[in-house]
Amino acid sequence: MDLNSKIRVIDGFPKEGISFKDITTLLQDKEALKYTIDKISEHLKDKNIDIVVGPEARGFLFGTPVAYAIGAGFVPVRKKGKLPGDTISVEYALEYGTDILEIHKDAIQPGQRVAIVDDLLATGGTIAAVAKLVEQVGGEVVSLDFVIELTELNGISKLENYDVLSLVKYDI
Amino acid sequence: MDLNSKIRVIDGFPKEGISFKDITTLLQDKEALKYTIDKISEHLKDKNIDIVVGPEARGFLFGTPVAYAIGAGFVPVRKKGKLPGDTISVEYALEYGTDILEIHKDAIQPGQRVAIVDDLLATGGTIAAVAKLVEQVGGEVVSLDFVIELTELNGISKLENYDVLSLVKYDI
Secondary structure, rough: OHHHOOOOOEEEEOOHHHHHHHHOOOOOOHHHHHHHHHHHHHOOOOOOOOOEEEEEHHHHHHHHHHHHHHHOEEEEEOOOOOOOOOEEEEEEEOOOEEEEEEEEOOOOOOEEEEEEEEEEEEEHHHHHHHHHHHHHHHOOEEEEEEEEEEEEHHHHHHHOOOOOEEEEEEOO | OOHHHHHHEEEOOOOOOOOOOOOEEEOOHHHHHHHHHHHHHHHHHOOOOEEEEEEEOHHHHHEEEEEEEOEEHHHHEEEEOOOOOOOEEEEEOOOOOOEEEEOOOOOOOEEEOOEEEEEOOOOOOHHHHHHHHHHHHOEEEEEEEEEEEEEEHHHHHHHOOOOOEEOOOOOO
């Protein structure tokens, strides 16, 4: 399937100069949604994944169906203050300023094998922060799986130690 | 499966006097996640659902795996300003003040059959707003499916015209 054609590009969102990759057109197309989840699941086959982790909010959209499809559990990583239990947090750099992500301390058992799933690999800052959280609670990050990669931003250079899959690559 | 035992109750979150139902403990348990998605999917069987709609952010966690499992598309309903394309919006009442939800205008084709999936039925205000958005873009709301219902809040009274499933009921 030409997954690229299922993604809508919207120039100027969320601000001037950005060419936003809109995955809602992919999600609403039942064949494209099934194809996307099946391709990621195929990449995770034989990796004995216990837990899929996805960051809020678009990581939830792909992470939970992948967890269901491969028979794993799902653990959300959320913005500060959203998770009700005891958490650990990580601060990471954005284009301007910083942000904080959290994971429940007891969400992952030491030694569990983890795949991190998100919609987009851009600079890699968010995913490197998510991987750090998973490792701090004792999980082993086995795979990183993205629907889209913006290759020009070279996020992959931050993720050298991991097995990375991205289904659609854009060079802008 | 005793799904009730998979949900963690945290008193005092997000504020004093609230007994928060934490579904992350259910999600991280692979058998409980599978059971939850399969039960909702079973309720939607023979309803010819084209699209599953889920509100941000916890509705994403259950809505997309259900869409995948039943072979439907998924359409997100998001807070104001998050969706990149042309949207319609609805304002609805919260305990204090109001909030705004949006859906892409072209997300649902007229006559498509829709199931709305969310983690929690409380007062029913959010879900009534989501149903209104779906109907305004031409969708037919066929089913409302929740993991948890807080029966004391009587949200079901706002949803009289719909086929409603909730898997776990709390009377507090």
